[in-house]
Amino acid sequence: MGLQVKELANLTGISVRTLHHYDHIGLLVPSTTTDAGYRLYADADIAKLQQILFFRALDFPLKEIKRILASPDYSTLEALDVQRSMLMERRAQLNEMIETIDKTIRSKKGEFAMSNEERFKGMAFKDDTYEQEARERWGDAPIEESKRRVESLSDAEQQALGEEWERIYRKLAEVMQTESPESARSQEAIAEWFHYLNANFGTYSKAAFAGLGEMYVADERFTKNIDAYGDGLAVFMAKAMKEFGRLR
Structure with missing residues (x-):
């Protein structure tokens, strides 16, 4: 049957205003309309929204997401693989940064002397290989x-x-x-x-x-x-x- 915009907003936790904006820019347009004139999001639209939100969680701009999803070479399965790799890489970096924070706290308490190299472990603010590949792939x-x-x-x-x-x-x-x-x-x-x-x-x-x-x-x-x-x-x-x- 499909979901109305308020129902989809409640399901996903994003605002109705955001969904309207996605509709307005052509990023996510409801596929069907009821006899009463209500626009409905079909299962394919909901799956597409999941992809959009994964990309947004990885800081992709909406314009870039729209271009990627419209690519004739786009594969949802491939996108999920890339997104997973990106998130795993980000998680590994966050774990290192948390470890660095814990060591810094212990150092401040006088438990041990921290080297300058240890202070910046996990803070590798360089281009993300997976992100660059994803941006170019499609x-x-x-x-x-x-x-x-x-x-x-x-x-x-x-x-x-x-x-x-x-x-x-x-x-x-x-x-x-x-x-x-x-x-x-x-x-x-x-x-x-x-x-x-x-x-x-x-x-x-x-x-x-x-x-x-x-x-x-x-x-x-x-x-x-x-x-x-x-x-x-x-x-x-x-x-x-x-x-x-x-x-x-």
């Missing part, structure tokens, strides 16, 4: 650039690109038979995949590469295609890519 520019790269190749070059893809996957399937994802040989093989993607299909940081590996097992379409080279290859690659990303 833009039109990377998509068009990838298409241009492939379309600019000759038939022979495109064939060579496909053959290299096949070679890397066959090698990974072979390595999987005797090696763990963390072994030196596995990491050498997965590094080829990392460099192949960056050379031909856009720019991946190691963190984004690890996130892509998570998609290989989270999305059945990826898993099915990858496992065609060997049962369990998607899981193997995801673990190897996570290890590769950890060593950044």
Whole structure:
């Protein structure tokens, strides 16, 4: 049936005014209207609002959220993976800062002498790798650039690109038979995949590469295609890519 604006506001804890604003700027427009003229938010609208609020919690501006959600390359599952990675990274930093505060309190009480390095542990105010990747991931520019790269190749070059893809996957399937994802040989093989993607299909940081590996097992379409080279290859690659990303 759907929810009216007041019902959705009560469910989510955000104000009716905020929902009206999202409607006004075209970010979240109710999908249906009752015979009485009441506008209703369908399940798809509610799921979209969840995505909006996750992005807002991560300090994305509304204009940027609207652009991301409208991207033809947007995937809710991929977005959730990226959002989770961002939140995990933020949680780790907050835990370090809390630990620093606790140590500072103990230091002020004279329990021990605190070094200058310890005073600033956890205060890494640098660009967030995951956030930057998320902001760029669903833009039109990377998509068009990838298409241009492939379309600019000759038939022979495109064939060579496909053959290299096949070679890397066959090698990974072979390595999987005797090696763990963390072994030196596995990491050498997965590094080829990392460099192949960056050379031909856009720019991946190691963190984004690890996130892509998570998609290989989270999305059945990826898993099915990858496992065609060997049962369990998607899981193997995801673990190897996570290890590769950890060593950044």
